[in-house]
Structures are given as structure tokens and as C-alpha cells.
Amino acid sequence: LMLGEAAAEGRGKPLSDLQAGPYDGRDAARPPGAIGFSVRRMGGVIGEHSVSFGSDSEIVTLTHTSLDRSLFAEGALKAAAWALNQPPGLYSMDDVLGLSGN
Structure with a gap:
């Protein structure tokens, strides 16, 4: 949530105004400008946090993975x-x- 709050702050708005609810399926679109969250669990990975910035033509992702x-x-x-x-x-x-x- 802190990463989402930072992204919203960068846009000059509270996260509550930009946070998208759950969406159904790969082709379900979020509203333009919405900040979405997803959760994934993987064996052997203690903790992973990613921030992705996407447009119609590219996605840039920053990831931190803890293995120990x-x-x-x-x-x-x-x-x-x-x-x-x-x-x-x-x-x-x-x-x-x-x-x-x-």
C-alpha cells in the first residue's frame, strides 16, 4: 500500500481516489489513471514487491525479491x-x- 500511496501522491491525489477494485480476467480494463494491486504467492520466495507502470505500448517494472x-x-x-x-x-x-x- 505504501507504494500505491507514493504513486498517488506523485499525482497529487489520495490513494482512495485512484485505487482500483478487483478486476475480472486478463482482458478486463481498469479505468484510465487507476492504481491497481495484485497478490501472488510463490514457493521459495519470502517476499516480493513490484511496481509496474504501463501504457498502451510498454510496461516498466521495478521488483525487489527477498529469498532469505x-x-x-x-x-x-x-x-x-x-x-x-x-x-x-x-x-x-x-x-x-x-x-x-x-
């Missing part, structure tokens, strides 16, 4: 180390990654 859960454990340890040096409060991943500007 140790990647997530490493991130959790880094987040915990960061939290040790913060005052009590409510934080987001943007804070942990230094993207919030705080």
Missing part, C-alpha cells in the same frame, strides 16, 4: 538499535530510516 528471512532479521536488529537512542514516543519506518526530516 535473515534480511528481515537484520533490519529488525538495526531498527531496535536505533530505538535504544530515542526518547519514548510513536515512530514510523520513515523515522527509523531518516526519511521523516525529524
Whole structure:
């Protein structure tokens, strides 16, 4: 959802205005400008996230694939180390990654 929110933000609109509902079949078209989501499960793949930008003549896709859960454990340890040096409060991943500007 965060990727969809970022795409909608780039268009200057909330995701709720652009998010397409489920569609039926390969030939079913989404409304122009809609942001669609799909889910696929595959054995051996721990996590995969893709963002595709499509037009009538091409599709550009950016994909991240995780094959080992140790990647997530490493991130959790880094987040915990960061939290040790913060005052009590409510934080987001943007804070942990230094993207919030705080």
C-alpha cells in the first residue's frame, strides 16, 4: 500500500481516489489513471514487491525479491538499535530510516 500511496501522491491525489477494485480476467480494463494491486504467492520466495507502470505500448517494472528471512532479521536488529537512542514516543519506518526530516 505504501507504494500505491507514493504513486498517488506523485499525482497529487489520495490513494482512495485512484485505487482500483478487483478486476475480472486478463482482458478486463481498469479505468484510465487507476492504481491497481495484485497478490501472488510463490514457493521459495519470502517476499516480493513490484511496481509496474504501463501504457498502451510498454510496461516498466521495478521488483525487489527477498529469498532469505535473515534480511528481515537484520533490519529488525538495526531498527531496535536505533530505538535504544530515542526518547519514548510513536515512530514510523520513515523515522527509523531518516526519511521523516525529524
